[in-house]
Amino acid sequence: MGKQSVHRIGLLFSTSGPYGTIGRAMQNGSLLAIDEINADPSFSFALEPVAVNPDGRNSNYAEMAARLLTVERLVHIVGCYTSSSRKEVLPHFEKYDGLLWYPSHYEGFESSDHIIYTGAAPNQHIIPLAEYLLRRCGSRALCVGSNYIWAWENNKIMREVVQGAGGVVVSERYFPVGETDFTAAIEQIIDASPSFIFNTLIGVSAYSFFRAFRRAALDRGIDQPQTMPIASCSLAEPELVEIGPRACAGHVSSSVYFESIDSPANKAFVTAFRRRFAGEGPTSADAEASYLAVHLLARAIRRAQSADPVAVRAALPQVAIKAPQGEVHVDRDNRHCYLTPRIGVSNVAGGFDIIYEAARPVKPDPYLVWHDFKAASAQRHPGLRVVK
Numbered sequence: 001m002g003k004q005s006v007h008r009i010g011l012l013f014s015t016s017g018p019y020g021t022i023g024r025a026m027q028n029g030s031l032l033a034i035d036e037i038n039a040d041p042s043f044s045f046a047l048e049p050v051a052v053n054p055d056g057r058n059s060n061y062a063e064m065a066a067r068l069l070t071v072e073r074l075v076h077i078v079g080c081y082t083s084s085s086r087k088e089v090l091p092h093f094e095k096y097d098g099l100l101w102y103p104s105h106y107e108g109f110e111s112s113d114h115i116i117y118t119g120a121a122p123n124q125h126i127i128p129l130a131e132y133l134l135r136r137c138g139s140r141a142l143c144v145g146s147n148y149i150w151a152w153e154n155n156k157i158m159r160e161v162v163q164g165a166g167g168v169v170v171s172e173r174y175f176p177v178g179e180t181d182f183t184a185a186i187e188q189i190i191d192a193s194p195s196f197i198f199n200t201l202i203g204v205s206a207y208s209f210f211r212a213f214r215r216a217a218l219d220r221g222i223d224q225p226q227t228m229p230i231a232s233c234s235l236a237e238p239e240l241v242e243i244g245p246r247a248c249a250g251h252v253s254s255s256v257y258f259e260s261i262d263s264p265a266n267k268a269f270v271t272a273f274r275r276r277f278a279g280e281g282p283t284s285a286d287a288e289a290s291y292l293a294v295h296l297l298a299r300a301i302r303r304a305q306s307a308d309p310v311a312v313r314a315a316l317p318q319v320a321i322k323a324p325q326g327e328v329h330v331d332r333d334n335r336h337c338y339l340t341p342r343i344g345v346s347n348v349a350g351g352f353d354i355i356y357e358a359a360r361p362v363k364p365d366p367y368l369v370w371h372d373f374k375a376a377s378a379q380r381h382p383g384l385r386v387v388k
Contacts, residue, residue: 003043007301008047013079018203026287033291047294050068075098082177083104101294103119103290108153108368111366117336120255143173143197144173145199167195171194190220197228211246214247237283245348248350254343291324316332325339331364342356357387
């Protein structure tokens, strides 16, 4: 029996440019979910993707979002990776009353009626990472990041947690998105001898930094993962492939999803993803968040019996999904998702060994209004349990 109707949705991902590796993974996660919805007879409608590629340029995001909302007359768009691109497109969603499904971990401090946030909020990835690093590595942090809002705000949160625990941020360094020469900076970082490095570089900048830092440490006879671990809230499996086997192991990553999660739902997701996109690399938190966005959208349309954004928003709090990472549902107050925090350490095979995970999905707190930085940094994170 055929579908009764078709809903066209936009896909706004940079599948080329400085962070094209992650953009392709995000688009693939969305396409897999669309395939599943279209094959599922419990949905009376089909989804039809309208994909555009901004090539990692903020001006392109704004122009393409406006075109999807006006010329294409779409009301639902899944997309954006960087916070700067999200900020660029938001005015268009507000003007034309569209709904952006934003599938990326981010720095928080935002809640819009025109955005559904399916990636991690700061209390679901930055805070657990900071507290883990203070317990296991020491209290001298050094921050290095790409020069835009994601790094600025994440480093601010890290600074508050570290200083609340009586520690110190030795230095903060920022570089243009796409920068690949870190020779001088790495020498200064090694000389500063921090307890850990908090990395908020993205795309090719991050891959170059990881490789160059490992080489420089080896040249000095330093066991970098043990002495000066690099920790991230964005490092994902496809990026380990880009970094390469000589430098991809031993890095700490805080995320709500890793491909190595041992559950029937995740095994099915990984199998389907790798079959559908054979040769295009592993899954990732970004791919899973994009997959979630489409599934949540489809379920909200089905419940509301309408694709109207107002009706979809009203239906979302009654929608839940057994996702690859675990149970997921949307908070009715701030339109972020309940997600399950985890911490992993990368291995030479290009995956992550999960060492901590929350016992249950954590309520999103994008403004960190419930977080006591000083009290929380002094104790083990209450939501995390040791896995191995």
